[in-house]
Amino acid sequence: MASEAGDSTTGTPCACGSGTRTTRCTDCLQSPLSCEQCFVREHKLLPFHWAEQWNGDFFVRKDYADLGGTITLGHNGDACKHAPSSTAIDLTIVHTNGIHESRVVFCKCSLHGDRLSQLTSHQLFPGSTDSPRQAFTFDLLKNFHLYSLASKKSAYDYMNAIRRLTNNAFSKDAPNPYPAFLRIVRLWRLLTMMKRMGQAHGIDTVLTHRTPGNMAVQCPACPEPGFNMDERIEPLDKSIIRHTETIFLSLDGNFRLQRKKKNNDPDDIALIKGAYFPDGQEYKDYLRKVGDNTPEVPTFHPALHLTSECDFQKSTCAKLNAVNMQEKIKFKGMVCTGVVKCKCARHDFSLPKATANLQKGER
Numbered sequence: 001m002a003s004e005a006g007d008s009t010t011g012t013p014c015a016c017g018s019g020t021r022t023t024r025c026t027d028c029l030q031s032p033l034s035c036e037q038c039f040v041r042e043h044k045l046l047p048f049h050w051a052e053q054w055n056g057d058f059f060v061r062k063d064y065a066d067l068g069g070t071i072t073l074g075h076n077g078d079a080c081k082h083a084p085s086s087t088a089i090d091l092t093i094v095h096t097n098g099i100h101e102s103r104v105v106f107c108k109c110s111l112h113g114d115r116l117s118q119l120t121s122h123q124l125f126p127g128s129t130d131s132p133r134q135a136f137t138f139d140l141l142k143n144f145h146l147y148s149l150a151s152k153k154s155a156y157d158y159m160n161a162i163r164r165l166t167n168n169a170f171s172k173d174a175p176n177p178y179p180a181f182l183r184i185v186r187l188w189r190l191l192t193m194m195k196r197m198g199q200a201h202g203i204d205t206v207l208t209h210r211t212p213g214n215m216a217v218q219c220p221a222c223p224e225p226g227f228n229m230d231e232r233i234e235p236l237d238k239s240i241i242r243h244t245e246t247i248f249l250s251l252d253g254n255f256r257l258q259r260k261k262k263n264n265d266p267d268d269i270a271l272i273k274g275a276y277f278p279d280g281q282e283y284k285d286y287l288r289k290v291g292d293n294t295p296e297v298p299t300f301h302p303a304l305h306l307t308s309e310c311d312f313q314k315s316t317c318a319k320l321n322a323v324n325m326q327e328k329i330k331f332k333g334m335v336c337t338g339v340v341k342c343k344c345a346r347h348d349f350s351l352p353k354a355t356a357n358l359q360k361g362e363r
């Protein structure tokens with residue numbers, strides 16, 4: 001929070017001639033001491049840099065807004081003619097180097113968008129849609145996305161570190177953006193996925209043979225009619241190269257990947273449809289159709305189709321002992337008794353909508 005070492009220029013007149021040198025930047029390299037106004041002017045486009053200000057005894061950490069800086073949207077950092085600085089609102093902005101209590105002026109020119117679109121077009125992801133008071137920088141969301149994939153860092157631990165970057169001595173005094181962060185990260189992942197899968201760019205109009213809305217990465221090496229195979233009616237035969245058009249699939253299940261019946265947040269719904277699990281309603285309808293003694297299933301999660309109890313039949317297949325050995329009691333209180341998946345055997349790519357929750361032991 002504070003550092004002691006001043007330098008010989010501390011308290012001397014600033015180069016601008018109208019202030020004294022008290023303030024320096026801890027994020028810029030070789031930042032000289034300057035007055036507050038010079039700091040704010042030089043950081044118009046770098047408002048998330050932390051400042052240190054000399055208070056006579058030691059340096060105290062300050063935010064850009066503490067020094068009178070406001071972030072103006074819409075004019076490359078310059079003031080908007082129709083939005084004076086008095087219209088600034090408080091916005092807590094979470095960035096990779098900490099949490100900033102910023103003052104933001106929204107552009108009010110005739111072509112300006114709403115707050116939501118102004119924030120997102122300036123790489124700030126609002127924490128809510130109506131009158132957002134919290135935003136996350138795209139840098140932070142990209143940073144966390146990579147950390148969570150590369151090092152399995154949890155959102156909780158990441159936010160704790162961000163709060164410590166804000167105030168390492170008293171991290172509990174820093175704002176806690178964790179609840180909003182959890183929601184926003186899920187949306188960020190969804191939007192990133194839609195962009196990468198081409199859904200945001202209308203890829204379905206190009207790859208018309210695929211299921212509309214496909215969000216699964218399909219194996220580029222396995223033969224896929226209409227994508228990486230020659231157009232022909234007759235299949236290749238009596239030729240070694242017919243294997244170039246053979247697809248090898250493997251199907252396997254994990255019967256320890258179970259889910260017990262417990263309370264769920266009914267609003268915690270799956271955002272992604274059309275990836276690896278079948279659509280909730282579609283799967284439910286299928287289970288009803290195949291019927292036998294499938295009970296009515298309550299839905300807590302679109303991807304999970306849950307049975308109240310495991311009323312399963314023994315297999316008539318003499319060889320499939322694994323099924324017959326399952327004990328009814330073993331699956332008591334389970335809403336999902338395992339997962340079965342189909343994938344391409346040679347390259348390990350999961351097939352779209354080919355992963356299913358099992359309802360009755362190994363069936």
Ligand SMILES: [Zn+2]
Binds near residue numbers: 043050
């Ligand atoms: Zn700086």
Ligand SMILES: [Zn+2]
Binds near residue numbers: 014015034036037039
């Ligand atoms: Zn100055």
Ligand SMILES: [Zn+2]
Binds near residue numbers: 080082107108112
């Ligand atoms: Zn404007």
Ligand SMILES: [Zn+2]
Binds near residue numbers: 220344345348
């Ligand atoms: Zn493959």
